[in-house]
Amino acid sequence: MRAPHGVPAPREVPEQRRILAVLVFSQILSGAGLAAGITVGALLAEEMLGSTGLAGVPSALFTAGAALGAVGIGRLCRSHGRRPGLALGYAVGALGSLGVVVAAAVGSAPLLFVSLLVYGAGTATNLMARYAGADLATPARRGRAVSTVLFATTLGAVVGPNLVALTGEVAHSWGIPRLAGPFLLAVAAFGAAAVALAALLRPDPLRLAEQLAAAARDDGAAEGPADGGAGPTDASGHRLGVAVGTTVMVLTQLVMIAIMTMTPVHMQAHGHGTQAAGLVIALHVGAMFLPSPLTGLLVDRVGRRWIAGASGVTLAAAGALAALAPPHSVPALAAALVLLGLGWNFGLVSGTALVIDALPPARRASGQGLVDVGIALAGAVGGMSSGLVVVLGGYRTLALAGGLLALAVIPVLGWAARRPAPAPAAPPAPRTKTERA
Numbered sequence: 001m002r003a004p005h006g007v008p009a010p011r012e013v014p015e016q017r018r019i020l021a022v023l024v025f026s027q028i029l030s031g032a033g034l035a036a037g038i039t040v041g042a043l044l045a046e047e048m049l050g051s052t053g054l055a056g057v058p059s060a061l062f063t064a065g066a067a068l069g070a071v072g073i074g075r076l077c078r079s080h081g082r083r084p085g086l087a088l089g090y091a092v093g094a095l096g097s098l099g100v101v102v103a104a105a106v107g108s109a110p111l112l113f114v115s116l117l118v119y120g121a122g123t124a125t126n127l128m129a130r131y132a133g134a135d136l137a138t139p140a141r142r143g144r145a146v147s148t149v150l151f152a153t154t155l156g157a158v159v160g161p162n163l164v165a166l167t168g169e170v171a172h173s174w175g176i177p178r179l180a181g182p183f184l185l186a187v188a189a190f191g192a193a194a195v196a197l198a199a200l201l202r203p204d205p206l207r208l209a210e211q212l213a214a215a216a217r218d219d220g221a222a223e224g225p226a227d228g229g230a231g232p233t234d235a236s237g238h239r240l241g242v243a244v245g246t247t248v249m250v251l252t253q254l255v256m257i258a259i260m261t262m263t264p265v266h267m268q269a270h271g272h273g274t275q276a277a278g279l280v281i282a283l284h285v286g287a288m289f290l291p292s293p294l295t296g297l298l299v300d301r302v303g304r305r306w307i308a309g310a311s312g313v314t315l316a317a318a319g320a321l322a323a324l325a326p327p328h329s330v331p332a333l334a335a336a337l338v339l340l341g342l343g344w345n346f347g348l349v350s351g352t353a354l355v356i357d358a359l360p361p362a363r364r365a366s367g368q369g370l371v372d373v374g375i376a377l378a379g380a381v382g383g384m385s386s387g388l389v390v391v392l393g394g395y396r397t398l399a400l401a402g403g404l405l406a407l408a409v410i411p412v413l414g415w416a417a418r419r420p421a422p423a424p425a426a427p428p429a430p431r432t433k434t435e436r437a
Contacts (some may be wrong), residue, residue, distance in 0.1 A: 074369015
């Protein structure tokens, strides 16, 4: 996404560096909260409900809650800005985490289900924060801006699963089931992220992007995709960009959630303890976020669609390896889950960049919220169906089916490649020192 030869590349606004720093800090805090449901959600449901077939319900519930959260957060961001939207999303996630702990303590399945729905708002916020990192980024750096925010999640998300045993002991000492321990950590993690964003995310990146776009129009700049002046052909092309980016992210989310959800259950059924499952999930979550800086660079330099295609191939390899891995081999399962996380990372960063390229600031928050609704619903379908597929056909069938489904990304990208690619929405122009004073 480089500027044409002879045309100077647009400059990034000076506020972008501070905004990214605040987002990075909040993502480090919230990462541990994100990992709680991934690591022990299925195991907690299996323990409370006594059914492997229903072990995928927590994943389905908190991803369905993420869909509802994405709608609410998107609307709140559009009307009031990123800061209140993201801060409230994390606060609601903390409340849901607390509800899960209480449900486990009193043995209430209905309260568990409701709380997991509410907890989903925190996971939705963690994912939607990536858009805030790119509100003020130039087209040539959007992939890296998105990936910077995702990368920041790594620390908390990797540390969280490895604290399963420790938080479990803390919970047990309080008379709470051990598997609820990671959700105690999520209460603190999401709550701290909410406070950090409410206090520090200033100026609001979306509001500033809208103001700068409006100022550019007032100065007589030619209208284009960035400010809503696209003509019919451009509008069609940009709808295509949103559709392709959304499809990539939906497919990668569905496959990743389905295989990831049932891996701890599969391991426990073959004699592995929660510590081994926590290690595998920690490596998986690390692969979801740790490669982000390199992925963002590849998305900006090699191209959005090439990396999106690589996501389908990588997820297919992950499914094949998970299916062929001996159930007693932790290293083999860990390798499969690392590939699964890497494929998801490729799909999320490239798909997000495609969507951001296609949306002007005025329609960005609501459009992105709807995109993330689709992603969350795909995760809910993957989580809900995963347990049933394992009961009917086994873990190997689930892994192979997921890998084959991921390859559907390739024909979608091939079809889109035959149509003209839309020009990316232009970034807001930097303010002068006088304007910032």
